[in-house]
Amino acid sequence: NPRGPLYERIGADALARLVDRFYARVAAHPELAPLFPADLALTAEKQLAFLTGFLGGPPLYHERFGNPRLRARHLPFPITPARAQAWLGCMEAALRASPEIDVADANEMLAALARVAVHMVNTPAETP
Numbered sequence: 001n002p003r004g005p006l007y008e009r010i011g012a013d014a015l016a017r018l019v020d021r022f023y024a025r026v027a028a029h030p031e032l033a034p035l036f037p038a039d040l041a042l043t044a045e046k047q048l049a050f051l052t053g054f055l056g057g058p059p060l061y062h063e064r065f066g067n068p069r070l071r072a073r074h075l076p077f078p079i080t081p082a083r084a085q086a087w088l089g090c091m092e093a094a095l096r097a098s099p100e101i102d103v104a105d106a107n108e109m110l111a112a113l114a115r116v117a118v119h120m121v122n123t124p125a126e127t128p
């Protein structure tokens, strides 16, 4: 990317605040909260480490926790298309609530995450 990695444009501090805002929304979301542990501190720490590398910063997740194997790690959780949309919705809301992140950068990050989120879907849509 000619404008440099998203990680450098967003910055470590803004990314950490974004992750906190994201999990506050996840914890309040009726479709997502039941999947997560009550204490989200370690989850948030891992996500921050992962996103740092994912956005072109240092590979902190790999260094601390090894290969992310994201799809395999999500298999214990029933992730429907609706839950993937909800996850992305929480991220979008967290980005919109982060004035320190440029709108173009936020949109680029959201698009990159949307491409990953579809691969986490492991459970069909619930049929009425």
Ligand code: HEM
Binding pocket: 032, 035, 036, 037, 042, 043, 046, 047, 050, 054, 065, 068, 070, 073, 074, 077, 079, 083, 084, 085, 087, 088, 113, 116, 117, 118, 120, 121
């Ligand atoms: C962990 C849900 C998408 C990255 C988790 C956990 C849940 C979850 C329930 C376990 C939390 C814990 O026990 O600490 C979901 C749902 C998604 C989604 C419902 C909807 C599509 C994503 C995406 C990414 C991601 C798109 C990356 C871009 C991670 C990471 C962890 C994690 C890095 C921590 C893995 C570890 O334990 O080391 N997710 N996730 N997730 N998720 Fe997701």
